[in-house]
Amino acid sequence: RAMLTALLRGARERGAAVSALYPTVAAPYRACGWEAAGVLRTVDLATAALPRHRPASHLTVRAGTPADLPAVAGLYERVTRHRNGMLTRRGELYDFFAADRGLPGDGLTLVERDGDLVGYATWQRGRGYGADSVLTVDEALAVTAEAARELVGVLGSWASVAPTLRLCPLDGDAVSPHLPLESARDHERDLWMHRPVDVARAVSARGWPAHARGAVDFGLTDPLADWNSGTWRLAVADGAAELTRVDGEAELRLDVRGFALLYAGAAPARSVAQAGLLHHSPGVDPAALDLLASGGPAQLLDYF
Structure with missing residues (x-):
């Protein structure tokens, strides 16, 4: 935890916005805010079937x-x-x-x-x-x-x-x-995990679908990167987005792992809520935070 905290702080200081890694064991990273966001899949095909x-x-x-x-x-x-x-x-x-x-x-x-x-x-x-x-x-x-x-x-x-x-x-x-992917056999599956380094930078630096438009307030808890914690307003319009801090408590409250899932397009907000990584007041629809997942899932083609 001490090592990853120091690495996150150093990454932020050098301008990083997000982090991704391939874990040998997921639990230590999950405990520090990373969450599984995708799989690099290697398959075998019969060459003669091409x-x-x-x-x-x-x-x-x-x-x-x-x-x-x-x-x-x-x-x-x-x-x-x-x-x-x-x-x-x-x-x-x-x-x-x-x-x-x-x-x-x-x-x-x-x-x-x-x-x-x-x-x-x-x-x-x-x-x-x-x-x-x-x-x-x-x-x-x-x-x-x-x-x-x-x-x-x-x-x-x-x-x-x-x-x-x-x-x-x-x-x-x-x-x-x-x-002929219907006959493909899995040779290897490498899970990759994601977490934000700096949520404001992560939101402003990425591309957003031109058709996506809206705003939503949410609270965020990030024990290792306190600069991410607080209440935020996400505003998306015209292919860009921005996070700004707002006062008070929000009806939607994200764990940093929930933010990671949404930002990477790995899960919709209702699924994130069912996983206990998004909490909301009674009667509030968590799907408002699907705005953060706009653009579809992230995918990696490189192992590192």
Whole structure:
């Protein structure tokens, strides 16, 4: 508790708004305000079950080189910028990985249209040709259905040497509709947890749906980060939101773990209330705090 309190304070001082982590054991983090908000799911598919299509004449498939990595990073942003929770691929960590000027994994497959990148897959071949041989796809992303279909066809072509395809599907992306996910077998499930570092900063810094509009007052209790505790008014309009402090007691009272669930879109307010993380006066509808959950669930595609 002392360590996490110090880490939260230091994170706030350097400008952080939110925290996410993959717990080995959830209980110590839950006791300090983190709550389970999602799962990074890795699945195995029979490579031979992937659909094969006649290659599209207007698309080009080629092997990528390190010189293509800036374009790959740009396409990743095109896919993920409108989503919630996805990590940026900029900053010191990724600069460090890029410094060796090599490819991520064993190979990079690109799909282009008129010279523009519209899809890519990074993969690791593994070893052997037997029944236990696995092609691990670190990432397969596309911005058009045609590019996604082409990528899936290329991955399916490995069936004779890698009977199993292993990947992390991204819910609702262009590639998933072309995968036989009904036959997927879970290989690994990594729970991730979330909590706010600074609630006011977390609300103002994130994007909000342009159609969402409204205001709601709520109390917040955060024993480890006292700067988050108090009574707040959430106001959302025109794709932005703000938290301001207000006087008095609110009829809706959130535990910081309840705030984490709502902010990440992991649960609606009534479910948070049933879990004992949102308390309200008799006759008050807790669903007013669904405003905090506007925008759908957050998802992670990176393990750390």
